[in-house]
Amino acid sequence: MDLNKKIEDIKKELENDLQNAKNGSNANNSTxxxxxxxxxxxxxxxxxxLIKELPKLSSDERKEFGPIINDLQDEYKNRIGHEKILQEKEQYEDPTIDLTMPLPPKESGYLHPTTQVIREMNKFFRYHGFSVFEGPEVETAEFNFRKLNLPEDHPATDLQDTLFVTQPEILLRTHTSSVESRVLTNYRPPIRVVIPGKCFRNETPNKTNSSFFYQYQGVVVDKGITMKHLKATLELVHKFLFGEDTILRFRYKYYPEVSPGMGVDMQCKFCKGVGCDVCKQRGWIEMLGSGMIHYNTLKSCGIDPEVYSGFAFGMGLDRHVMQKFGISDIRKLYGGGLVYKY
Ligand SMILES: [Zn+2]
Structure with a gap:
């Protein structure tokens, strides 16, 4: 059969049908x-x-008629859609409404879970009189180690498996404490700051460890600052983040940049301290490291440790975020995949 003629016939019939729908007394949407x-x-x-017939044609015919039939389909689908819009417009009889106007684009996307948590925490700390600081991710050994009571041969600098840009002086900061030493060097007490930021360590990525991760650092220096202020601040922020029924446990822990150092655990929310998969049967989840800023740290940053004292804490934000959003693999946070919806 002559396909050209068939297509022409269909076109004619279609035009005819559309004309009838437009002029006829039964011109309505259902037509x-x-x-x-x-x-x-x-x-x-x-x-x-007609489209179903295409595979039966020879390859030359397919090349010739494929595009013609596709165009035919596109053209008349659009025409019918357009006629429908015009009919609906007439039904409304309101010339001020242009139903052919495209809709405004749908809002899509969310802030990254880590960004959401950082903003929530910033809000809390701003309310309590803290300033939010940022610092460079590429840092010098001086601010990252030396000023923080971590001389180059200190075992902690090995433990941290630092990623160097130029050994031994330029590196990717291993903690947000590097910004703490910058703040302590450049500002005088009273100091109350929080520092959210990305840190880097030479780790092999797996479900719970990544070579980059977020920390949230807090620093307070003033006359008469004690452990009591540190504990109260931590109690408050954890209750703000995880609810009034949050129970914290404080225990002694060694960190070179503070003395005394204090580890903080939160009672597992899922099992109320009994032990479950989430807390690996411990009943407690390690939340952060903290302590009173070391005498040497204050001194090397130019603050008189005989007059001033202060506390600092640093939380790994990724675990907070994973707990809050039920994310089981830290790599999802940095992978750029759009699988998760909240
Ligand atoms: Zn548990």
Whole structure:
């Protein structure tokens, strides 16, 4: 059969049907709907049937008629859609409404979970009189180690498996304490700051460890600052983040940049301290390291440790974020995949 003629016939018939729908007394949406079904229904639509014929043609014919039939389909689907919009417009009889206008684009996307948590925490600390600071991710050994009571041969500098840009002086900061030493060097007490930021360590990535991660650092220096202030601040922020029924446990822990150092655990929310998979049967989850800023740290930053004292804490934010959003693999936070929805 002459395919060209068949296509021409279908076009004529379609034009005719559309004209009738427009002028006829029964011009209504259902007629346009009926036309759509007649030509495009999946089962017996006239044009659908034509498309089904395509694979049976020779390859030359397919090359010739494939695009023609596709264009035919696109053109008349659009035409029918357009006629429908015009009909609906007439029904409303309101010339001020332009139903053909495209819709405003849908809002899509969310802030990254880590960004959400950082903003929430910043809000809390700003309310309590803290300033939010940032510092460079590429840092000098001086601010990252030496001023923090960590001389180069200190075992902690080995333990941290630092990523160096130029050994031994330029590196990717291993903690946000590097910004703490910058603040203590450049500002005089009273100091109350928080520092959210990305840190880097030479780790092999797995479910719970990544070579980069977020820390949230807090620093307070003033006359008469004690452990009592540190504990109260930590109690408050954890209750703010995890609810009033949050129970914290404080225990002695060694960190070179503070003395005394204090580890902080939170009672597992899932099992109330009994032990479960989330807390690895411990009943407690390690939240952060903290302590009173070391005498030497204050001194090397130019603050008189005989007059002033202060505390500092640093939380790994990724675990907070993973707990809060139920994310089981830290790599999801940095992978750029869009699988998770909140
Ligand atoms: Zn548990």
């Amino acid at each position: 346009l709907d009926e036309i759509y079904v007649k030509y495009f229904s999946k089962k017996h639509g006239v044009i659908t049937e």
